[in-house]
Amino acid sequence: MSESAVKKTEAxxxxxxxxxxxxxxxxxxxxxxxxxxxxxxxxxKLLKFPHKKHEMYTFVNTNExxxxxxxxxxxxxxxxxxxQSQVYPSCKNSVAVFVNGAFQENLSDLSGLGDTxxxxxxxxxxxEVKQTLLDCLEDENDVFAAINSAFVHHGALxxxxxxxxxxxxxxxLYISTGSASTPAxxxxxxxxxxxxxxxxxxxxxxxxxxxxxxxxxxNDFIIKDGAGVNYTQVQKDDAESWHCSKTRVQLHRDARxxxxxxxxxSRLTRHHYEMRLKEEGAELHLSGASVLANQDQVxxxxxxxxxxxxxxSDQLFKNVIDDKGxxxxxxxxxxxxxxxxxxxxxxxxxLMLSDEAHxxxxxxxxxxxxxxxxxxGTTVGQINEDQLFYLKTRGLSSELAKxxxxxxxxxxxxxxxPFPDVVADLNDILLKKLEAKHA
Amino acid sequence: xxxxxxxxxxxxxxxxxxxxGVTLTINAGEVHAIMxxxxxxxSTLSKVLAGHPSYxxxxxxxxxxxxxxxxxxxxxxxxxxxxxxxxYPVEIPGVNNAEFLRMxxxxxxxxxxxxxxxxxxxxxILDEKMKMVGMDKKYKDRFLNEGFSGGEKKKNxxxxxxxxxxxxxxxDETDSGLDIDALKEVAQGVNKLTSENNALIxxxxxxxxxxxxxxxxxxxxxxxxxxxxxxxxxxxxxxxxGYDWVTAPAK
Numbered sequence: 001m002s003e004s005a006v007k008k009t010e011a012x013x014x015x016x017x018x019x020x021x022x023x024x025x026x027x028x029x030x031x032x033x034x035x036x037x038x039x040x041x042x043x044x045k046l047l048k049f050p051h052k053k054h055e056m057y058t059f060v061n062t063n064e065x066x067x068x069x070x071x072x073x074x075x076x077x078x079x080x081x082x083x084q085s086q087v088y089p090s091c092k093n094s095v096a097v098f099v100n101g102a103f104q105e106n107l108s109d110l111s112g113l114g115d116t117x118x119x120x121x122x123x124x125x126x127x128e129v130k131q132t133l134l135d136c137l138e139d140e141n142d143v144f145a146a147i148n149s150a151f152v153h154h155g156a157l158x159x160x161x162x163x164x165x166x167x168x169x170x171x172x173l174y175i176s177t178g179s180a181s182t183p184a185x186x187x188x189x190x191x192x193x194x195x196x197x198x199x200x201x202x203x204x205x206x207x208x209x210x211x212x213x214x215x216x217x218x219n220d221f222i223i224k225d226g227a228g229v230n231y232t233q234v235q236k237d238d239a240e241s242w243h244c245s246k247t248r249v250q251l252h253r254d255a256r257x258x259x260x261x262x263x264x265x266s267r268l269t270r271h272h273y274e275m276r277l278k279e280e281g282a283e284l285h286l287s288g289a290s291v292l293a294n295q296d297q298v299x300x301x302x303x304x305x306x307x308x309x310x311x312x313s314d315q316l317f318k319n320v321i322d323d324k325g326x327x328x329x330x331x332x333x334x335x336x337x338x339x340x341x342x343x344x345x346x347x348x349x350x351l352m353l354s355d356e357a358h359x360x361x362x363x364x365x366x367x368x369x370x371x372x373x374x375x376x377g378t379t380v381g382q383i384n385e386d387q388l389f390y391l392k393t394r395g396l397s398s399e400l401a402k403x404x405x406x407x408x409x410x411x412x413x414x415x416x417x418p419f420p421d422v423v424a425d426l427n428d429i430l431l432k433k434l435e436a437k438h439a
Numbered sequence: 440x441x442x443x444x445x446x447x448x449x450x451x452x453x454x455x456x457x458x459x460g461v462t463l464t465i466n467a468g469e470v471h472a473i474m475x476x477x478x479x480x481x482s483t484l485s486k487v488l489a490g491h492p493s494y495x496x497x498x499x500x501x502x503x504x505x506x507x508x509x510x511x512x513x514x515x516x517x518x519x520x521x522x523x524x525x526x527y528p529v530e531i532p533g534v535n536n537a538e539f540l541r542m543x544x545x546x547x548x549x550x551x552x553x554x555x556x557x558x559x560x561x562x563x564i565l566d567e568k569m570k571m572v573g574m575d576k577k578y579k580d581r582f583l584n585e586g587f588s589g590g591e592k593k594k595n596x597x598x599x600x601x602x603x604x605x606x607x608x609x610x611d612e613t614d615s616g617l618d619i620d621a622l623k624e625v626a627q628g629v630n631k632l633t634s635e636n637n638a639l640i641x642x643x644x645x646x647x648x649x650x651x652x653x654x655x656x657x658x659x660x661x662x663x664x665x666x667x668x669x670x671x672x673x674x675x676x677x678x679x680x681g682y683d684w685v686t687a688p689a690k
Contacts, residue, residue, distance in 0.1 A: 395517035408533025
């Protein structure tokens with residue numbers, strides 16, 4: 001191997017290590033999170049950036065992302081009016097705004113949630129939370145999540161006491177400002193802990209004000225007995241950005257997590273779900289809709305671990321792919337030995353609108369128990385001819401019928417989101433993208 | 440001029456000929472029933488009339504209102520007043536039923552050179568039509584046919600017929616899968632919509648629908664052809680004796 005080739009393969013990791021050194025010396029790092037930073041970078045050294053044949057990254061090419069040298073994004077001024085436009089009207093008094101991962105008190109308003117809603121900096125978290133984060137790193141297999149831990153310094157902890165119930169949703173708005181000169185990266189971290197029988201509704205939205213940034217988020221949910229989270233993630237980053245987000249959920253006895261995702265894609269958008277149904281009666285719903293055009297890419301990596309009996313999980317993903325868009329889903333449900341009477345469903349539907357659209361799907365089941373009901377399936381298709389004919393026999397033109405069928409394909413999923421503001425926003429972003437294409 | 444004139448029609452799917460020489464004339468104000476055993480080509484005839492792209496006409500002609508129907512696309516036929524009530528109405532999740540009906544209604548208005556109606560005005564029209572066909576208002580906000588029972592799907596077809604007010608309606612096995620109560624309701628809806636100015640073709644396997652919608656003409660379909668035509672009494676004979684006595688000579 002020539003010297004230059006060696007340099008090339010080593011370069012991406014070296015850039016991260018150097019950035020980390022700068023981060024620790026530069027004063028951004030918090031002493032109380034130092035152990036997590038250290039464990040994170042050690043994990044990164046072990047995992048390294050994925051090579052082409054890495055099983056976890058078969059469907060996504062991370063070379064461009066790994067090969068880009070990023071600076072850590074710093075606090076930058078943002079246009080307040082624009083920020084306000086990104087706040088959902090129903091969350092005016094229940095919104096927390098983060099710019100490049102850092103909480104912005106002047107742009108946030110959590111007054112509508114009352115005193116029981118507590119959000120603090122992760123650096124002030126108790127030992128249980130910190131230990132959980134350290135424990136997670138021991139078997140962390142997602143290199144980007146390891147990088148997040150290596151750089152975590154202004155994460156947020158939302159700690160919901162037992163029995164607290166929040167009727168209206170809280171919005172967490174993550175804004176990336178990018179940088180005019182060099183590509184910038186931020187590592188938002190969120191930990192949400194719900195005490196017994198608590199209930200929380202939450203919308204997490206990612207948006208950018210300029211191109212050329214990498215937002216690398218990790219969201220951890222610890223949901224205690226009988227508690228429930230209704231969660232919707234909106235990914236509307238700039239098309240010329242990279243987005244990685246890991247959602248890790250631990251469900252205890254009879255706990256619930258209803259997660260939905262609407263994604264508009266980017267150069268690379270990767271959602272990593274690690275869901276553990278740890279105790280009896282836990283329930284998980286996970287769904288995602290994406291509309292991809294131009295060269296947009298979205299990858300969903302899903303691992304659902306059924307670790308106890310009598311748990312239910314279901315997944316529904318719908319992707320509309322036009323132009324040279326790429327969608328991929330690698331989803332596995334693992335039913336542990338002893339997790340009897342598990343019910344699990346998984347369905348992935350793809351609608352292809354162009355000859356160059358690309359879709360990879362790998363639904364997978366690993367079952368080690370002998371009394372379970374599990375289904376999985378994938379469809380990849382074009383517009384349904386029977387539906388098209390039906391609409392035409394009612395006098396709708398071909399163009400109108402096709403556009404109606406395309407939008408209805410994803411809107412049937414978007415409509416199930418329990419927050420009308422989000423439904424309207426996603427209809428606006430995702431469906432307009434299609435309309436613009438076919439106008 | 441007759442509303443519909445089918446002359447020596449041959450049509451099929453891929454290379455298989457299914458309709459093998461049908462000649463039939465229908466005038467405004469008439470109700471025709473086409474009966475026949477399963478697989479005789481009745482449904483193919485309905486799809487050819489509606490303009491399904493998968494079926495190919497190899498011989499013969501269809502003239503509708505003086506125009507060559509075979510040269511028209513499915514949506515042109517619909518806008519010209521041809522309506523097919525589907526045997527199996529298609530479910531379209533994500534498309535709101537009321538919005539879909541308004542789109543169809545507006546497409547027709549635009550074709551007639553009129554202004555479109557807005558959702559509020561259409562809502563009034565829709566309420567009236569739903570009352571006419573005995574359909575619960577809750578189906579307005581449901582996704583098109585998704586999760587509807589068999590009876591509600593067929594009622595929704597009749598609702599579309601009521602909204603679009605076609606000149607020529609073909610009901611393909613509208614009675615199949617319906618219990619007697621649903622059948623009566625659907626038939627009542629259809630009866631309110633038939634008039635001197637429009638025509639109806641009912642395609643059915645059973646005689647019981649004809650107890651509620653009375654045809655003036657009954658045609659027996661077998662082997663892709665009409666093998667016997669008569670008045671409504673023919674339907675009773677078919678019910679009593681089965682299809683064998685009419686279809687046997689054709690084989």
